Amino acid sequence: MKIFIYILSFIFLIFNESKSIDFSELKTKNTSFWFIKDNSIPIISLSFSLRGGSSQDPDGKEGLSYLMTSTMDEGTSKFNGIQLRQFKKLNGIKLNISTQKNKIEGSFQVISSQVEQGFELLDQVLNFPKFDKSDLEKVLKQMEASLKIDQSDLSTLSNNKFNDIFFKNNNFSKRIKGTQKTLNNITKDDLIKHHKNSFNKKELHIGVSGDISEKSIKKYIEKVFGKFSIENVKPNFEKFTDLPRGQKVIELDTPQSSVVFGHPGLSRSDKDYFSLRLANYILGGGGFQSRLYKQIREKKGLVYSIYSYPISYKHDGFMMGGFQTRNNSVFDTIDRVKDEWSKMSKQGITKKELDEAKAYYKGSFTRNFTSTISIANLLNIVQFYDLGKNYFSERDKIIGNLKLDYINNMIKNKFNSDNLFFLIVGSPEKQR
Numbered sequence: 001m002k003i004f005i006y007i008l009s010f011i012f013l014i015f016n017e018s019k020s021i022d023f024s025e026l027k028t029k030n031t032s033f034w035f036i037k038d039n040s041i042p043i044i045s046l047s048f049s050l051r052g053g054s055s056q057d058p059d060g061k062e063g064l065s066y067l068m069t070s071t072m073d074e075g076t077s078k079f080n081g082i083q084l085r086q087f088k089k090l091n092g093i094k095l096n097i098s099t100q101k102n103k104i105e106g107s108f109q110v111i112s113s114q115v116e117q118g119f120e121l122l123d124q125v126l127n128f129p130k131f132d133k134s135d136l137e138k139v140l141k142q143m144e145a146s147l148k149i150d151q152s153d154l155s156t157l158s159n160n161k162f163n164d165i166f167f168k169n170n171n172f173s174k175r176i177k178g179t180q181k182t183l184n185n186i187t188k189d190d191l192i193k194h195h196k197n198s199f200n201k202k203e204l205h206i207g208v209s210g211d212i213s214e215k216s217i218k219k220y221i222e223k224v225f226g227k228f229s230i231e232n233v234k235p236n237f238e239k240f241t242d243l244p245r246g247q248k249v250i251e252l253d254t255p256q257s258s259v260v261f262g263h264p265g266l267s268r269s270d271k272d273y274f275s276l277r278l279a280n281y282i283l284g285g286g287g288f289q290s291r292l293y294k295q296i297r298e299k300k301g302l303v304y305s306i307y308s309y310p311i312s313y314k315h316d317g318f319m320m321g322g323f324q325t326r327n328n329s330v331f332d333t334i335d336r337v338k339d340e341w342s343k344m345s346k347q348g349i350t351k352k353e354l355d356e357a358k359a360y361y362k363g364s365f366t367r368n369f370t371s372t373i374s375i376a377n378l379l380n381i382v383q384f385y386d387l388g389k390n391y392f393s394e395r396d397k398i399i400g401n402l403k404l405d406y407i408n409n410m411i412k413n414k415f416n417s418d419n420l421f422f423l424i425v426g427s428p429e430k431q432r
Contacts, residue, residue: 021036021369021375021378021379021392022036023035023036023379024036024037024214025389026214026217026218026221027218028218028221028222028226029222029226030201030222030225030226030228031201031204031206031221031222031225031226031228032206033205033206033207033208033221033225034206034207034208034379034380034382034383035207035208035209035214035217035379036208036209036375036376036379037209037210037211037212037213037214038209038210038211038372038375039211040211041211041372042111042112042113042211043109043110043111043112043210043211043372044109044110044111044112044115044118044208044209044210044211044212044217045107045108045109045208045209045210045371045372045373045375045376046107046108046109046122046206046207046208046210046376047105047106047107047108047206047207047208047373047376047377047379047380048105048106048204048205048206048207048225048380049103049104049105049106049204049205049380049381049384050103050104050105050198050199050200050203050204050205051102051103051203051235051314051384052065052102052103052104052197052198052200052203052235053065053099053100053101053102053103053104053176053235054066054099054100054101054174054175054176055101055102055171055172055174055235055237056171056235056236057174057178058190060182060185061178061182061185061190062174062175062179062182063143063175063176063177063178063179063182063183063186064178064186064190064191064194065099065104065176065194065198066099066143066176066177066178067136067139067140067143067178067183067186067191068099068131068191068194068195068198069097069098069099069104070139070142070143071129071131071135071136071139071191072097072125072126072129072195073095073097073125073129074129074132074135074138074139075129075130075131075132075135076124076125076128076129076130077124077128077130078124078128079121079124081135084121084124084125087117087121088121091110091111091114091117091118091121092110092111092118093108093109093110093114093117093118093121094107094108094109094110095107095108095109095121095122095125096108097125097126099176100176101172101176101313102237102313102314103384104198104199105380106126107373107376107377108122109372109373112210112211112212115212115216115220119220119223119224122224123223123224123227126199126224126225126228127199127224127227127228129195131188131191131192131195133188136188136191140183143177143178143183144180144183146177147177147179147180150177154252154254154256154258154324154425154426155258155322155324157252157425158250158258158259158260158322158423158424158425159260159322160175161250161260161423161425162260162262162423163175165244165248165421165423166243166244166262166318166421166423167240168244169241169242170238170240170241171236171237171238172238172240196229196231197229197231197233199228199229200228200229200230200231200233201225201228201229201230202230202231202234203235204225204228205380205383205384206221206225206380206383207375207376207377207378207379207380207381207382207383208221208376208379209372209373209375209376209379210372210376237313237314237315237316238315239316240264240316240317240318243262243264243318243419243421244421245418245419245420246422247334247421247422247423247424248421248422248423248424249424249425249426249428250423250424250425251426251427252425252426252427253427254425254426254427255326255327256324256325256326256327256426257324257325257326257327257330257424257425257426257427257428258322258324258424258425258426259322259323259324259325259330259333259334259422259423259424259425260320260321260322260422260423261308261320261321261322261334261337261420261421261422261423262318262319262320262321262420262421262423263318263319263320263341263415263416263419263420263421264318264319264414264419265310265311265312265316265317265318265319266310266312266317266414267312267313267314267315267316267317268312268313268314268317268385268387269314269385269386270312270317272410272414273312274361274398274399274402275402275406275407275411276310276312276319276410276414277310277361278354278357278358278361278399278402278407279344279349279357279407279410279411279415280308280309280310281357281360281361282344282349282353282354282357283308283340283341283344284306284307284308284309284321285307285308286356286357286360289356290307290308291340291343291344292306292307292308292321292340293305293306293307295336295340296323296333296336296337296340300336302325302326302329302332302333302336303323303324303325303333304324305323306321306322306323306333306337307321307322307323308320308321309321314384314385314386321337327426327427327428327429328428328429330424330426330428330429331428331429334422337420337422338417338420339417341415341416341417341420342417344411344415345411345412345415345416345417346412348404348407348408348411348412349404349407349408349411350404351404354402354404354407358399358400358402361399362396362399362400365395365396
């Protein structure tokens, strides 16, 4: 316990003494990355991201990115799947690669005494995946089972249906896992080509934190990421235009309905991003303290939980929320969400609410500094969204300087209950 407290205190010092992060921007022959040396524990952590993701999957082959990242660690030119898993276990290695709507990302950790073995494995998985037929068949069966589970889970089903309809005119409508039909269209050649295009130095961002020298980490970064291609394949991210409004019911015989709602939002680079985050914390992002929870759960008992949150990408953003309720209270609950949305727009927020939201966001930021992997991830994210090298020192100042009148003016202009869209999966009574 004493050791843990010492380590945690050491990591917090990186942030608390200067209210910033002291990182180095390092460059190799073929790439650059942000790095923080931390020898408090014998671990090296790395986080990387590549702009792209499932929204860039070819039409009719949705799920390609997910299938690719799920198969990469099933076999390489040097290891088969069993050998990879044994190698990771024996050498204290953790590796995860995943697909999001707007990116492919990965996290990697290794104990510092096994750094050579760790980066050897990372090199193999990222640069030399085999995509053998047997491995593909195995992963496809797993994905097929996962898709069936998704169809039977009310929450996942409603989120997928919302995704289909809300982004109907945008490539974000493409499902991350695809469908059984689109997965059947994917070939090994598709995976090889997509891997070459996706693992592209032009779209790469890396953050590293841990027990290693600058000289050594530069060598290993070049060994692995220096092999990425330089393809002129630029991801295409479209603005979220012509978003639907109103509501749509998808009939399903179930004792309660699942409702997902959406509203236009802001990109991560928008000057009002933090104003939106603070406003949403008060409306639906603050858990038990949020207005939606207090009015709809606490006072009326219509739902067990209710939430809203902004999702901000580099190119655009939207707001999303959801709840589940009895079929006979669906439309009553929807009306109350609209009422709270309108109240926000017309009356704004109070100084007390704003002060509490600011305190939460300032305090919550330090949770990103509790481990080397969380620090590496933060270094990666700040680069990915082009937030600037001064982000760590400026973030609290930006939040602290936001005035009540300014935020309420933003709310008045951005929050409009007429722009809400509700997707209902279930058998709500008194359909409209």
